[in-house]
Amino acid sequence: QLQLVESGGGLVQPGGSLRLSCAASASIFTVFTMAWYRQPPGKQRGWVASATSDALTSYADYVKGRFNISRNNANNKVYLQMNSLKPEDTAVYYCKGSEFSWGQGTQVTVSS
Numbered sequence: 001q002l003q004l005v006e007s008g009g010g011l012v013q014p015g016g017s018l019r020l021s022c023a024a025s026a027s028i029f030t031v032f033t034m035a036w037y038r039q040p041p042g043k044q045r046g047w048v049a050s051a052t053s054d055a056l057t058s059y060a061d062y063v064k065g066r067f068n069i070s071r072n073n074a075n076n077k078v079y080l081q082m083n084s085l086k087p088e089d090t091a092v093y094y095c096k097g098s099e100f101s102w103g104q105g106t107q108v109t110v111s112s
Contacts, residue, residue, distance in 0.1 A: 001101045002024070002025055002026050002097075002099050002100040002101060003024070003025040003100065003101060003103065004022055004023070004024055004025070004094075004095050004096070004097065004100045004101070004102075004103040005022070005023045005025075005103055005104075006020060006021070006022050006093060006094060006095055006103050006104070006105050006106040007020070007021050007022075007023070007106055008020040008021045008106060009092075009093060009105075009106030009107045009108045009109075010107075010108070010109070011109045011111065012085055012108070012109070012110055013085075013110070013111070013112055014085060014086060014087060014110055014111075014112060015084060015085065016085050016110070017081070017082060017083045017084075017085065018082045018085065018108060019079060019080070019081050019082070020036070020079065020080040020081075020082065020093055020095075020106060020108070021077055021078075021079055022034075022036075022077060022078040022079070022080075022095030022103075023076065023077055024076040024077070024078070024097065024100065025076075025100075026076070026099075026100075027073075027076055028053075028071065028073055028076050028078070028097060029053070029073045030053070031053065031097045031098060031099065031100075032052055032053050032098070033050050033051070033052055033053075033097070033098065034050070034051055034069075034071050034078045034095065034096070034097050035047060035048070035049065035050040035051070035069075035095065035096045035097075036048040036049045036050075036069060036078070036080045036093060036094070036095050036096075037093070037094045037095075037096055038089075038091035038092065038093045038094070038108075039091055039092045039094070039105070040088075040090060040091040041090070041091070043091075045094065046060070047060055048060050048063055048067065048069075048080070048093070049063065049067055049068075049069040049080065050069065051069045051070065051071050051078070053071075053073070055070075055071070057069050057070075062088075063082075063089075066082065066083050066084045066085075067080060067081065067082050067083070068080070068081040068083075069081075078095050080093065080095075082108070085108075085110045086110060087110045087111060088110075089108060089110050090108060090109050090110050090111070091107075091108060092105035092106065092107050092108075093105055093106050093107075093108055
C-alpha cells in the first residue's frame with residue numbers, strides 16, 4: 001500500500017496559524033492531484049484544498065483566503081498552511097492522492 005502520514009496538528013487559538021505536513025511513502029511527482037480533506041467530530045469527511053503537479057490550486061469556499069496548499073515533489077511532501085483559524089476549523093485533517101491509502105490524519109483543535 002502507498003501510505004500518507006500527516007503531521008503538524010495541535011491546539012491553536014482562534015486567529016492563529018498552523019502548518020500541516022503530509023509525507024508520502026512514494027513519489028508524488030507523477031500524481032496529478034494531491035489534496036487535503038478534513039473531518040469534524042461526528043461529521044463526514046469533506047474536501048478542503050487541492051494542488052496539481054504543476055501547482056494549480058483550488059479551495060473550498062470556507063477556507064478560501066485563509067489556507068494555502070503547496071507540494072514539494074522533490075521530497076514527496078504536501079503542506080497546508082492554515083491562517084486566521086476559526087473554531088469551526090476543528091477537525092481531523094487528511095491528505096490524499098489517487099494511488100495512496102487514507103492515513104490516520106492529524107488533529108487540529110481551534111479553541112480559546
